Amino acid sequence: MADGKVEHNSYEVKPHILERFPVASRSIWKDVSDKDWNSWIWQQQNRVKNLEQLGKVINLTDEERKAYEGSVEMFNMSITPYYAALMDPNDPNCPIRLQAVPKLGELYISPTDMEDPLAEERDMPVPGITHRYPDRVLFYTTHNCAMYCRFCTRKRKVSDPGSAAQTKQLDDSLAYIRAHKEIRDVVISGGDPLSNSDDRLDYILGSLRDMPHIEMFRLGTRNMVTLPQRITDDFVNMLRKHHPVFVNTHFNHPKECTREAFDACRRLADAGVVISNQMVLLKGINNDPKTVMELNHKLLMMRVRPYYIYQCDLSQGISHFRTTVDEGLNIIEHLRGWTSGLAVPHYVIDAPGGGGKIPLLPQYLVKKEGKKVTLRNFRKQQFEYNEP
Ligand code: SF4
Structure with missing residues (x-):
């Protein structure tokens, strides 16, 4: 699969396209067999769910440790080995790590925060x-x-x-x-x-x-x-x-x-x-x-x-x-x-x-005077359009 050939396909993706999509490194799971690594069941069963497991994948900061302890009761941590392997082990600001590992900001409830901001529960005629x-x-x-x-x-x-x-x-x-x-x-x-x-x-x-x-x-x-x-x-x-x-x-x-x-x-x-x-x-x-x-x-x-x-x-x-x-x-x-x-x-x-x-x-509409509409384009150049 990773070589660009998928059995049910009638075409092969060109190597110069594929090279822009790197295969994930397996990090601490490098000895796991291809069969297991490519199995979604194995990935689900081996998710990173606690600090001990996470500490083997990345160099945890004190903040991440405290944030995990403070947030785990409210919202589980659970990271597939595949996604965890995309994290930079040494950069706490890695964009993958920020999406998966708790930060202290989670423990702060701002005055404008809402439990159900989109009012999804209000418009619920039957559960679900x-x-x-x-x-x-x-x-x-x-x-x-x-x-x-x-x-x-x-x-x-x-x-x-x-x-x-x-x-x-x-x-x-x-x-x-x-x-x-x-x-x-x-x-x-x-x-x-x-x-x-x-x-x-x-x-x-x-x-x-x-x-x-x-x-x-x-x-x-x-x-x-x-x-x-x-x-x-x-x-x-x-x-x-x-x-x-x-x-x-x-x-x-x-x-x-x-x-x-x-x-x-x-x-x-x-x-x-x-x-x-x-x-x-x-x-x-x-x-x-x-x-x-x-x-x-x-x-x-x-x-x-x-x-x-x-x-x-x-x-x-x-x-x-x-x-x-x-x-x-x-x-x-x-x-x-x-x-x-x-x-x-x-x-x-x-x-x-x-x-x-x-x-x-x-704002792309600059002004409208009578039937004359003044617009600007992405280069900030202005143009006039006359309405009928
Ligand atoms: S953002 Fe979507 S995928 Fe992520 S935890 Fe929420 S519901 Fe699940």
């Missing part, structure tokens, strides 16, 4: 379904993830095994969707829905596909980033039965664009899945235009469309990740016009209190 918009719902099928991202907006329930969806809840959610004929689009989220077995996902997707009013569904998953081994041939063959299937994933930094991630996206894309990326703007990780442009270029090479840049939510204990809105606008200013339009995602704030996604753009 958020129904806010007329024609679509958010459907939670599990609260487990391969890795627990330190900036997670759903920390209030993700990683808490007591709040995971049981079979009855799943069936009640499906019954709600079946009864509401106005729903045409289902966003299956979590936790990470790929934490479910293939059989369980097949049951969920098959049940939805049997409902005549359901036109499409989207799977929201970070597995291509944190556990690309999960995207097996069996998994993509199961998805093929349920098209159209859309996958929204969540790459935040170019370092996450490895050969393993490339192959995972390729398997999905070859199976006809349309993949989009939803990056979150995170201080110290991706809050500069150069990083975002590199990430988006790599994503397009991986057949993933950059879709959203989210302003970081007001969830509790993640204020150390938040940036200003001006930083987000500056990133868009440095993308639009300077690179392919396909590499320019929508920059949005998911409005606190459940107001939905609000797009933000730099």
Whole structure:
């Protein structure tokens, strides 16, 4: 797989493309067999979950130790060996490490923090379904993830095994969707829905596909980033039965664009899945235009469309990740016009209190006088457009 040849493919990716996607080093797992390393079950079973294990992978700082002790009761630490191996063992500010290892900022609840900033629980007619918009719902099928991202907006329930969806809840959610004929689009989220077995996902997707009013569904998953081994041939063959299937994933930094991630996206894309990326703007990780442009270029090479840049939510204990809105606008200013339009995602704030996604753009409309509209382009040159 890592040599660019995938059995079910009719084409071979050119070496000059592949060399831009390095294979992850195996760090302390260098003696693990290929069979185990490439098994998502092995990766799940060998996740780094405590300080002793973590201390073997990176040189822990005092701050990281204290942050782990202070946060573990509230939000688990869990890092797949694959993702842990991407961390710089000597740099506490490594963008991979910042996403996976607790920092003291997590213990601070800022006055503007909210437990449920998007009011997802308020608009929950039955447990497991958020129904806010007329024609679509958010459907939670599990609260487990391969890795627990330190900036997670759903920390209030993700990683808490007591709040995971049981079979009855799943069936009640499906019954709600079946009864509401106005729903045409289902966003299956979590936790990470790929934490479910293939059989369980097949049951969920098959049940939805049997409902005549359901036109499409989207799977929201970070597995291509944190556990690309999960995207097996069996998994993509199961998805093929349920098209159209859309996958929204969540790459935040170019370092996450490895050969393993490339192959995972390729398997999905070859199976006809349309993949989009939803990056979150995170201080110290991706809050500069150069990083975002590199990430988006790599994503397009991986057949993933950059879709959203989210302003970081007001969830509790993640204020150390938040940036200003001006930083987000500056990133868009440095993308639009300077690179392919396909590499320019929508920059949005998911409005606190459940107001939905609000797009933000730099100001390109200079003035409007009568029928004369003055615009400026990405080079700040001005142009006039006359309305009819
Ligand atoms: S994968 Fe998504 S739901 Fe899971 S911890 Fe990360 S951000 Fe939260």
